[in-house]
Amino acid sequence: MSNYIKYNDKIAFHPGYYISEAIEESGLTQYDFARRLDTTPKNISCLVNGEQNLSTDIAMKLARMLDTSVEYWLNLQSAYDTVSAEIKSEEALEEERRVFAYLDxxxxxxxxxxxxxxxxxxxxxxxxxxxxxxxxxxxxxERNMAVNFRSSTDKLSEANIVKANIMVQIATNQALNNPAPKFDRSRFNKTVDYALTLTGKHQEFYRLLKKAFYDAGVNFVILPNMPGSKINGATKKIKNNVMLMVNDRRLNADTFWFTLFHEIGHIINGDMGITFEGKEYHAEDEADIFAENKLIPEDAYHQFLSENDHHFTLQNVLHFARLIDRDPGIVLGRLQNDGKIKYGDYRFASLQKKYKIM
Structure with missing residues (x-):
């Protein structure tokens, strides 16, 4: 370690630099100088190499031995600390500028x-x-800065990590500004069932759902997408309640409801964290299955597939949606995801609903 630091046009000398000069001028070895100063050779070595701060005790001993003032030595330490702090601040700002370059x-x-x-x-x-x-x-x-990253982070760039953490930070701050009551698991489970009755209420579901979740101790936040965050949703325990955030990146009715119930599944399983695109984590599979079966009951879905022999029309999709009391866009999305109906099939275009929350 050096007894001075230099950054751009700034330079700061540690008191050890001047102690080293004093030793050289005295003609003594560091060992002998330390003995005369009534301290250990190791202590002098650390000071000379800038590895520790100058104590008031050593400053007083130096003043007596070299016929200087205590203030002289303490001022050297203070000046070094000030410039050192300024240099570290500038270095930190340079790094912050680099991180900021990821953002718009x-x-x-x-x-x-x-x-x-x-x-x-x-x-x-x-x-x-x-x-x-x-x-x-x-x-x-920092990966997992505020919550667990629920997928393998090997494929996430630093820019992805920064943006994902920032989205969680925004959602967390919003939740902190409007703290929900204590999380009530029993009430939350009932609210989950209530949410299923709102899938067809495109104009009012968000207001109703936000209020119902809040009463159960869950702060529901929808954020505008930050391109490159790769977030689908996130959950975080905040004191005695829970923050649930979804990204508005894909606000088609089917993807919104699937993402929401995926995150609900994580809350029920007590698995707080961030859900990214490209899932490589067993808890994601569990949450996917939960969302699929909640939105479309498994037995009813398989019976629907069997009865229609994998031939689907606008009419039979609408009929099945009414039968299970779900928005038909959710049924369409499941069929498309399972490869039963091709994406972009114009016959079903009327079933697709785009939400605008923000």
Whole structure:
């Protein structure tokens, strides 16, 4: 370790640098100098190499031995600490700028009202940092920063990780601003069944569902997609309640309800975390099965497939949807996902509903 640090046009000398000069001028070895100073050779070695701060005790001994003032030595330490802190701050800002380059400031400006600051990168960073309530944007580089990543993260770039963490941070902050009652598992299970009755109420389901979840201790948040986050949804325990977030990246009725019930499955299983595209985690399979069977009862679905001999029309899809009291878009989405109906089949275009939440 060096007894000085240099960064751009700044340089800071550790008190050990001046102690080293004093030893050289004295003609003594470090060992003899340490003995005369009434300290250990190891202590002097650490100071000379800049490996530890100068204590008040050593400053007083140096002042007596070298006929200087205690303030002289303590001021050297203070000056070093100040410049060192400034250098570390600049280094941290450089790293923060690198992380910020992954983001599009217009996202925060458009959806969350941050001020327009064209070409003022450091000012933009300050605004985003303040909005997210963190000391530095660099914290978002850490995998599993706030919640468990529910899939293999090997295929996630640092940019993906940063954006995913930021989306969870936004949802968490929103939940903290509107704390829900204590999570009530029994009430939540009833709310899940209630949610199934809302799939066809395209204009009012969100308001009704948000209120019902809130009363059960679950803060339901839908966020505008941040391109590159690769998030489908996330859940997080916040004190004694739960945050449930889904991304509006794919707000077709069928994908919305599937994503929602997938996350509900995680809450029921006590598996909090982030769900990404491309699932490689057993809990994701469990949540998928839960969502599939809740949205379309398994026995009823297989009977429907059997009765229609895998030949599907608009009429029989509508009939089955009415039979199980689900939005027909959910049935269509399941059939498309299972390869029973091709995506883009114009005969079923009327069943597809696009939600707009934000």
């Amino acid at each position: 400031y217009k996202y925060f400006q458009s959806y969350y009202g941050l001020p327009s600051l064209p070409r003022k990168i450091d000012c933009q960073i300050k605004q985003v940092r303040k909005f997210l309530k963190v000391a530095t944007l660099s914290v978002f580089k």
